[in-house]
Amino acid sequence: MRKVFYLIIVGLSLPLFIQAQMLNMSSNLPRKGDRLIKHQVTPCEPGKKGHQQIWDFSKVNLQEANYELTYTEQGTDTIIGTEHRTMYYYHASGDSLFCIGYENPTTFITYQKPELLFAFPVFQGSSVTDYFDASGNYCDQLNIRLRGKSRVTADASGMLILPEGDTLRKVLRICTHRQIHQKMTRKEVIPDSLGHTPFILDCDSIEYLLAGDSIHLETETWRWYADGYRYPVFETVKSTAYKFGKVYEHFTTSFVYLPDEQYYDLPYDTDNQERRDLIADEQHDREWKDADKNTGDIRSDQVIDYSYGIGSDDNLYITYELKQLGEVFLTLFNLQGRQLTTIQRSNQSTGNYRETISMNGYPKGEYILRITVGKKVYAEKIIRG
Secondary structure (H helix, E strand, C coil), X not given: CCCCEEECXXXXXXXXXXXXXXXXXXXXXXXXXXXXXXXXXXCXXXXXXXEEEEEECCCCCEEEEEEEEEEEEECCCEEEEEECCEEEEEEEECCEEEEEEEECCCEEEEEEEEEEEEECCEECCCEEEEEEEEEEEECCCEEEEEEEEEEEEEEEEEEEECCCXXXXXXXXXXXXXXXXXXXXXXXXXXXXXECCECCCCCHHHHHHHHHHCCEEEEEEEEEEEECCCCCCCEXXXXXXXXXXXXXXXXXXXXXXXXXXXXXXXXXXXXXXXXHHHHHHHHHHHHHHHHHHHCCCCCEECCCEEEEEEECCCCEEEEEEEECCCEEEEEEEEECCCCEEEEEEEEEECCEEEEEEEECCCCCCEEEEEEEEECCEEEEXXXXXX
């Protein structure tokens, strides 16, 4: 019987659980046919744990080393992820995703007890610990036996700023901590009798090896998942060796998966497209609420009712109710009378409308908004502070 330990933060109310960023199988499993580019960037520290974190990666530098990550299907239930000349074999079972093996030009590994990668759903505070056991060979000259323990924890959430300046607001960070004991023997030496007898996972033996042997490896991988995207948007990997009580850091590296590339290059990802549409609607509502805080006087007569205001994003928002069929012009001028922008809506029927005028790039000061409905003209002073 495999030992799997779940640690879930208690006290989460149902509304918070529903609204928080959460990973699930339909939106976050790898899919056959998907292709991504991992852009290597300046190595980044993962930062603190907890809620409402801000990860500012805007100043990291994109490097020349980019890696293509592709997913193909093998049979009916195995997905192969290929990157940097290595093929990883994944298998989904029940609510979990496992790694069942990997291979490259020098190494071939098969798991007798697969490594647990995710137990869905994943949300802030959830954690799962499991053990794995694998064997294989190196250059067809050495036998390899890998045993270890992994802990996957959703340890932080918040807002992330990408190198190109994009800000993602609903972001969940997943930390995977792997402890690995590796044993290598010459090919002519008969390896442990895996496969000759029914395999039984010995968790106590793995714990003993990790605690008592003079050498073991550890890797920590932090992946940042944004709401509405199937794959991570940022990743940092740190590898460390423990030898005879001393710590040796192998490497730390970071990658960015640009959201625009995921948006355009991943076909028919309807689950995440719906999430992105919902996020856009929520953002639009927030902007309108910000504008309402700074709204000007509401003008009302027999032709039109309207209100206006500048939001925190430097956009001018105008909402109006048209009471008769007609043509509407919204025009913004500076105090010198120069026309900056205009919106024309022809043959509008009666009803409620919203319009947005970007003031980004305009200096602080006073402006004139002119609203023309048929033969009626209204003018309002706008102050951009």
